[in-house]
Amino acid sequence: MELLVALIIGVLVATGVYLCLRARTFSVVLGLTLLGYGVNVFLFSMGGLKINQVAVVGASADPTDPLTQALVLTAIVIGFAMTAFLVVLALRSQGEQHSDHVDGQDGEQRS
């Protein structure tokens, strides 16, 4: 279980970082989204991994940590809003610069 979650986080973050380092705005948006997913799962697992347990003290013998769920919820909401904003910004950037390169132009064009 721990290994599986750790692998998932690792793959998500690695793909996210890889995509962030691409020079096109679309892959950067995707990369940041994946990075956000990886971080959210990481944050979630910080309360300890437990299966089939509710997050209410007294309702089960070994309740799972409710605080990390609240933290992840906040992080998801903020991350979701930021992705939407970033998509709009990327579209505007493409509209104004006629290129989806993050610097507004390709390396070949510049030289």
Added chain:
Amino acid sequence: MTHWIIAPILIPALAGLLLLLEVRERQQLRRVTGLLSCVALIPVALVLWQQAAQGDVGVYQLGNWQAPFGIVLVLDQLSAMMLLLTAVLALPALLYGCAGDDRRGPNFHSLFQFQLMGINGAFLTGDLFNLFVFFEVLLIASYGLALHGRGTERVKAGLHYVVLNLAGSALFLIALGLIYGTTGTLNMADFAVKAQALEGSDQILLTVAVLLLWVVFGLKAALFPLYFWLPAAYANATAPVAALFAIMTKVGIYAILRMQALAFSDGPLAGLGADLLWWLALVTLALAAIGALAAQRLGGLVAYLVVMSVGTLVAALSLGDPKVVGPALYYLIHSTLICAALFLLCDLLRRSRGDSDDRLESGPPLAHGNWLGAAFFAAAVAVVGLPPLSGFVGKVALLQAVPSAPYWVLLLLAGLAGLVGLSRAGSTLFWRVHGDVVSKKLGRRRVIPMLALLLASPLLTVAAEPLLQLCGGVAEQLADQTIYIRAVLGGAS
């Protein structure tokens, strides 16, 4: 009286929401709402300063939840001083914006208020996750403000700024996850207590978390190698926005100072990452000096001066010596206000130069060259740190407090580089002129806020002695964290 603590967050939040509801065409109404909020923040900050100056640490428990479990707002002298600085900075910046820059986008005023709410919240909060949330609030507002107005350059700089800060937020969350996973708390005071007791692998994980926190705060403060976004973003932002952004890097510095004083002044984690911060800050200082010399535009030059002040401050603060904190706070107040004044002045010059914009090249003569030149001269003297203005007092106090050869050499050389850059900029802008005056009226509504900010420098100089003592008092309180921890964890207020 206890409810005063939350007022600096509530006032801009309510004003921002009200501004969203108001009719877009009624610009005057929106201006009045925004200005009223900014004016109200000053007396509130003064009242809070009065409370904090008595030496107690005020704690406001949101929803009356007990401290380590609920979220608290904490008011000590450092927070109160930063709140006052924000309020003093925000009013002239918004007044300048009301002279016409606010028309260039529909939601300038509400974004401005939300930005203030985020900044004030970050200064007040006593909870690490809450700090993240307020960072996000101020960042989201700043994304909107950085893109306020039009221009391809602005969109490009804005995109870089947003992407970098989103990556920074992800790192912040990882750090918070590690802190919660190892210590089981996110309350700053509780964290400070529990961090001392960690051993073994938990301590290693916590070290990783803290170093990640330094990366995030370094990104906010614009520390090498994470400052490259700043010159483009600040130089391309609209003037009142750039002026307000002058406090944004200081939020990062505040966060470093707060965490360092609270949890890393003694115990097993004492001085964690301080060496790293020291050297990175010195490199920042050196590179900012080179950037200031190489700047092609006045806006870029001022942005590098902001980076220079960050290097100066972080290097001094990384020593963790309470004697340094006082002068550093004085220098922080000075550099924030003067850099903001320079951003406004830069915009005034840009307006008088027509197509030449703020590029450092021969352009049309200025309509009010003498007045603008005098203001530029005063601002340059202040920001570089020549006598008799406040930069000199601040730098002398810092140099006295930091007995280190590399710091002295770099700070003085950086000051020299700034001086050369500003002299070159001034002589180009005011003397290398050709052609006719591009007649544009300056407008009293733009000049007065700029002068008001500039006036801060002589005032800071005249009141240097009491102010330095005040800052010393703040540093003393910061050095003794038992009061803070007892106030937060000691139960009901």
